[in-house]
Amino acid sequence: MTAIENFTGDARPYGGGDPYADYRTAGFPFTHHADLADRRLGAGVIAANDEFFAPRENLLLPGRAEFDPERFGHKGKVMDGWETRRRRGTSAGHPWPAEEDHDWALIRLGVPGIVRGIVVDTAHFRGNHPQAVSVEGASVAGHPSPEELLADGVRWTTLVPRTPVGGHAANGFAVTAGQRFTHLRLRQHPDGGIARLRVYGEVVPDPAWLTALGTFDVVALENGGRVEDASDRFYSPATNTIRPGRSLKMDDGWETRRRRDQGHDWIRYRLVAQARIRALEIDTAYLKGNSAGWAAVSVKDGATGDVTGGSGSGSGSGGDGWREILPRTRLQPDTGHRFVLPDPVTATHARVDIYPDGGISRLRLFGTLTDAGTTTLTAHHQEL
Numbered sequence: 001m002t003a004i005e006n007f008t009g010d011a012r013p014y015g016g017g018d019p020y021a022d023y024r025t026a027g028f029p030f031t032h033h034a035d036l037a038d039r040r041l042g043a044g045v046i047a048a049n050d051e052f053f054a055p056r057e058n059l060l061l062p063g064r065a066e067f068d069p070e071r072f073g074h075k076g077k078v079m080d081g082w083e084t085r086r087r088r089g090t091s092a093g094h095p096w097p098a099e100e101d102h103d104w105a106l107i108r109l110g111v112p113g114i115v116r117g118i119v120v121d122t123a124h125f126r127g128n129h130p131q132a133v134s135v136e137g138a139s140v141a142g143h144p145s146p147e148e149l150l151a152d153g154v155r156w157t158t159l160v161p162r163t164p165v166g167g168h169a170a171n172g173f174a175v176t177a178g179q180r181f182t183h184l185r186l187r188q189h190p191d192g193g194i195a196r197l198r199v200y201g202e203v204v205p206d207p208a209w210l211t212a213l214g215t216f217d218v219v220a221l222e223n224g225g226r227v228e229d230a231s232d233r234f235y236s237p238a239t240n241t242i243r244p245g246r247s248l249k250m251d252d253g254w255e256t257r258r259r260r261d262q263g264h265d266w267i268r269y270r271l272v273a274q275a276r277i278r279a280l281e282i283d284t285a286y287l288k289g290n291s292a293g294w295a296a297v298s299v300k301d302g303a304t305g306d307v308t309g310g311s312g313s314g315s316g317s318g319g320d321g322w323r324e325i326l327p328r329t330r331l332q333p334d335t336g337h338r339f340v341l342p343d344p345v346t347a348t349h350a351r352v353d354i355y356p357d358g359g360i361s362r363l364r365l366f367g368t369l370t371d372a373g374t375t376t377l378t379a380h381h382q383e384l
Contacts, residue, residue, distance in 0.1 A: 006166075007170075008165065011168035012126065028117060028174075030117025033116050033226075034200065036109045036110060036200070037107055040243060048106070054083035056105050058080055059107070060107070060197065065081055079193055081195035083128065083193030084193070106149055106150075112180050112182045116200050117172065121170050121194065122169055126168045132163055133171070135173075135186055136159060137157050138155060138157070139155075139179065141182075157181075179384055180384035202226065205223050205224040210224075210377070215367065219365040220242050220272075225272050227239045227269055230254075241253065241363045243362070246283060250290075252286070253287055256354075266351055269351065272377065273370075276344040276367050278341055280364060282297070284332065284359070285361045287359050293331065293355055294328045295352055296352070298350070299349065322351065325341055
């Protein structure tokens with residue numbers, strides 16, 4: 001694996017123009033995973049010891065941090081992030097913070113899961129970022145309060161040890177702890193500001209909850225579904241198609257660049273586990289002049305075989321074990337399209353093919369887990 005680039009030290013003071021022109025970032029190998037701390041999945045910053053200059057909730061806002069050089073409030077410069085006051089020492093003889101001094105924030109993940117990577121983004125915090133950060137994870141059932149999370153007896157696992165970070169930079173960390181976490185504790189040493197926190201990983205749902213639901217969306221991100229691959233991610237990520245709720249604006253769906261050949265675009269998904277699909281929905285909300293013209297949906301039961309074949313060509317029927325459950329069908333712009341299958345279809349994977357290009361905002365596959373799917377999901381949950 002290629003080493004992740006590290007950034008340390010202050011950035012240069014803002015000199016005008018595009019504030020992101022000198023922003024330091026790198027390509028991180030884990031960002032294809034879902035952001036488990038996405039506010040749109042229900043994540044929240046439930047407590048922090050200090051948020052004097054800027055509120056903790058900014059950490060999980062979607063989109064990159066904004067900077068207005070002219071915006072000041074009665075406490076000072078208004079920053080789009082979480083910023084604490086400057087720490088001081090204990091006396092005139094020792095005015096500096098102690099080595100162990102730090103500020104902290106507690107984050108409830110939107111969905112529990114295995115963390116594969118973390119980005120601590122200090123965008124626009126050029127000389128007022130923390131010197132170092134650290135991150136811990138815990139798995140606590142139910143809906144614990146901050147006091148319960150901080151109580152003795154809660155086991156916290158180090159995900160990112162105390163590590164120097166840079167100002168005005170995307171500081172990325174690969175995580176190797178293969179456990180299921182529900183909450184994180186972010187520490188900044190000794191104080192300062194962080195613009196955004198991103199927590200990339202794999203959703204691990206509670207099988208008891210899904211079993212109780214009976215019929216549910218078996219490809220939804222919050223239930224453990226995920227995108228495995230896609231032909232094009234030019235305008236927006238394919239993962240948007242399995243996010244909660246309806247799309248609220250055009251870039252909240254999946255849109256491809258304009259094709260100039262005779263091909264088509266597609267997304268391949270892994271379901272939460274083996275399931276029987278009974279109905280599906282394709283939504284093109286807010287895609288008006290750029291929605292897909294036609295779409296087809298295929299599934300495959302890949303419990304004992306490869307599922308990658310055929311992803312880039314054809315409608316999915318027949319070859320490589322893919323079974324077409326919705327033939328190529330005309331789509332309308334800005335419309336929800338619902339289809340009831342004549343008979344349930346067993347699958348572990350699904351694929352949507354759009355013709356020739358354009359986009360869809362959401363794909364929903366409604367079904368129930370098979371006995372084998374429930375067994376697999378339960379075993380995976382228990383081992384984590």
